[in-house]
Amino acid sequence: MDFDDFELLYAYTRTQAIADGVLIPIPKEDSELKIPDAISSNLYHQYIEPPKGLEGEGQSTTGRLHDTLMLFKAAASAHWDGIHVLFDVLYLMGPGRLEKIKVLAILGADDDGKPCLAICLPEDE
Structure with a gap:
């Protein structure tokens, strides 16, 4: 089936x-990537924002975002297929309680057709 023959109804x-x-x-000063990037609300609110009470454990939104982006860069350099990469991140979710989750980075196009990146949980794709 060739989708070029269909009229786009909505995007x-x-x-x-x-x-x-x-x-x-993701603010440019926090990203260090050369293309615009964004993170899914689901990933941000469940894992990037640290649970209450972890401030004393050295947890911050900025630090968790930085760590996630560094792990993305490492995974992309080793496993990037040109469109996406799946990688693991460990997040501290409570005192002494780490949670290992899968994170997906997807290269796509913005509204003007320029490259951009979305980082999300696999179910957010």
Whole structure:
């Protein structure tokens, strides 16, 4: 089946996803990547934002985001297939309680067709 023969009825854009809060743009100063990137709301609120009470354990949103992006870069350099990479991240979820989760990074196009990256939980894809 050739989808070029079909009329596009609707497209959910990156701009709409950001406006709806489905994607959260990563500030350039926090990213260090050369293309615009965003993180899914689900990943952000479940894991990037540390659970309450972990401030004394050295946990911060900025630190957890930084660690996630560094692990993405390491995984991408070893396992990138040109479109996505799946990698593991350990997050401290309570005193002495680590949770290992799968994180997915997907290269796509923004609303203008320029490259951008989305980082999410696999079920958010």
